[in-house]
Amino acid sequence: MTRLLDELLQRYPDDPSMRQAALLSEFRRRKAATKLAAMPQTGVYYWLPKPSAAKPGSFIWDLATFFASDYSNGVLHYDVWPEALELLAIWWKKDPAVLKRVLREAYGSVPRGRVVRMKGGFGLAHGNDTPSGQLGLRAVVRAFNLQGVKLTPYFDEHERPIMGDPEQLVHALKTNFGVKSVNPFEEEGEVA
Numbered sequence: 001m002t003r004l005l006d007e008l009l010q011r012y013p014d015d016p017s018m019r020q021a022a023l024l025s026e027f028r029r030r031k032a033a034t035k036l037a038a039m040p041q042t043g044v045y046y047w048l049p050k051p052s053a054a055k056p057g058s059f060i061w062d063l064a065t066f067f068a069s070d071y072s073n074g075v076l077h078y079d080v081w082p083e084a085l086e087l088l089a090i091w092w093k094k095d096p097a098v099l100k101r102v103l104r105e106a107y108g109s110v111p112r113g114r115v116v117r118m119k120g121g122f123g124l125a126h127g128n129d130t131p132s133g134q135l136g137l138r139a140v141v142r143a144f145n146l147q148g149v150k151l152t153p154y155f156d157e158h159e160r161p162i163m164g165d166p167e168q169l170v171h172a173l174k175t176n177f178g179v180k181s182v183n184p185f186e187e188e189g190e191v192a
């Protein structure tokens with residue numbers, strides 16, 4: 001979490017509307033800074049389920065990006081998961097402290113991926129579970145300013161849901177998102 005965002009969230013521990021404003025402001029700032037720089041970015045992303053305002057009782061997938069340039073020590077899914085949990089708490093009207101306590105280790109519960117520099121261009125690692133398939137990957141390309149650069153999308157099993165994590169999220173938010181755990185000991189239906 002960036003130092004400024006961390007300070008803002010600590011300032012408003014019991015005010016959900018101020019926490020939401022701080023988070024959304026930080027995400028807008030990051031997006032604007034990236035667009036102004038018009039430079040390709042590296043970092044990680046999550047596809048987070050967000051309740052649909054247009055269709056109550058359903059959800060949409062929202063892309064949350066975390067650029068490496070915003071963090072002094074690089075960016076890992078595990079490290080930015082608390083920020084993602086803040087967004088989920090706001091959207092699903094849950095207590096952020098409870099979600100963080102219950103889901104702190106469940107950083108592999110939703111589709112995710114990363115953008116990395118590779119020789120001669122960039123790589124887009126994904127778990128082959130991006131919502132909306134190619135349209136979802138195009139959204140990642142736009143968010144990380146990767147249009148017009150040499151880009152290699154590739155499947156990386158480390159970006160797949162971690163066994164048990166999606167089920168923890170379903171239990172905490174009381175909604176099934178259709179994300180399935182991957183058992184690393186199974187090969188195409190065979191149990192090792």
